[in-house]
């Protein structure tokens with residue numbers, strides 16, 4: 473069984489009182505955020521500010537924005553001064569990651585943050601970046617070492633905002649971080665630890681702690697539902713534990729509002745069309761879509777979202793096995809669509825086909841799906857952006873804006889009907905994919921659209937930014953958990969919930 477950690481271990485507080493000598497003495501580390509409008513000599517007036525001002529001036533001449541020193545008190549409190557000039561959410565998050573990395577170098581347990589010369593908007597942005605980065609840095613991804621790391625990483629336990637003029641929604645920042653940490657933690661688990669059975673048991677435990685309804689459709693039930701596309705992939709597994717998890721969060725409402733769907737391929741060997749070693753190496757992360765859907769649902773539940781949220785997670789491996797599916801197999805999905813199999817490594821769209829079809833039966837107002845789906849999406853936008861697609865053309869501007877506002881940046885791709893010519897089949901309703909690789913991310917989205925009713929607004933996120941060497945934005949680890957923050961912005965920042973969003977998408 474999987475033992476679950478505290479997914480949001482960092483405690484945060486906010487006080488109106490600014491930094492004093494006494495509060496400095498009570499902290500392991502203090503960060504002074506210096507804005508463009510910092511008064512001349514402002515830093516010098518802070519406790520131990522004079523040497524720090526000299527260091528920061530020197531750093532600035534070097535082109536850096538950070539300087540660190542130590543107070544001459546008994547605790548030898550570390551003090552960092554950092555200039556803040558970020559103009560976008562993404563640069564604020566990246567700034568946050570850089571500053572937090574500097575502040576936790578000596579493994580402090582407590583960090584105080586104070587502000588000097590920031591206008592309200594800059595202060596809000598700086599706090600957003602710092603909180604997100606601190607929550608991410610304070611959380612450890614799974615490790616299985618006999619002896620713990622020394623010096624201990626992820627030491628930070630408490631962050632105190634001192635004298636900010638903004639009233640910060642600390643609970644919302646915590647929920648968002650929890651969602652991201654959940655997504656990263658499960659994605660990082662080794663594939664033999666994260667079996668479909670263990671993964672879903674852990675999901676059930678997280679759901680039960682929040683009064684979220686949990687239901688599991690195993691292979692036998694999926695057979696009755698005619699989910700041949702999912703079963704074509706799961707057939708090659710050595711064990712019979714694959715299936716689709718359905719979670720529902722129900723705050724006194726009848727109609728499902730937003731439904732999140734996630735690809736949960738626990739290990740992708742490519743199947744019969746086997747991947748070469750280097751492309752298979754990290755394929756335990758091919759379930760990140762399901763983990764992002766799960767993390768988003770938990771974050772929405774923790775913030776008490778006033779609308780229904782469902783999640784449908786497709787959990788299986790894609791294995792090389794005597795009875796595994798193969799090219800030219802004929803498969804029938806749960807909505808009756810017949811599929812000509814081309815390439816067994818295009819398993820993500822197969823398992824999503826049935827999962828989308830089942831999710832759509834409840835007639836949600838909006839479906840959002842997440843999948844580490846195609847290499848061609850990475851070719852197109854690199855691992856810094858994720859690709860987005862929708863069956864509503866009005867979505868593109870909204871999605872791009874939510875990406876920019878959240879700092880989890882997305883880029884929309886075309887969804888015109890004529891792309892379907894590449895998926896025309898002589899023997900079935902549709903080909904699984906083209907034999908050419910060009911635009912595979914677009915063809916995958918076109919394929920998936922066949923399993924979402926035209927009446928249902930739908931957004932598809934191809935998680936090309938799910939993994940980025942050295943981290944991305946506020947995230948310090950290669951696995952980014954990309955998508956939770958973006959979706960929360962889409963549902964709670966850029967719109968007033970799924971109702972409003974669905975209406976705008978259809979405008």
Ligand SMILES: [Zn+2]
Nearest residue numbers: 740817818819
């Ligand atoms: Zn694959």
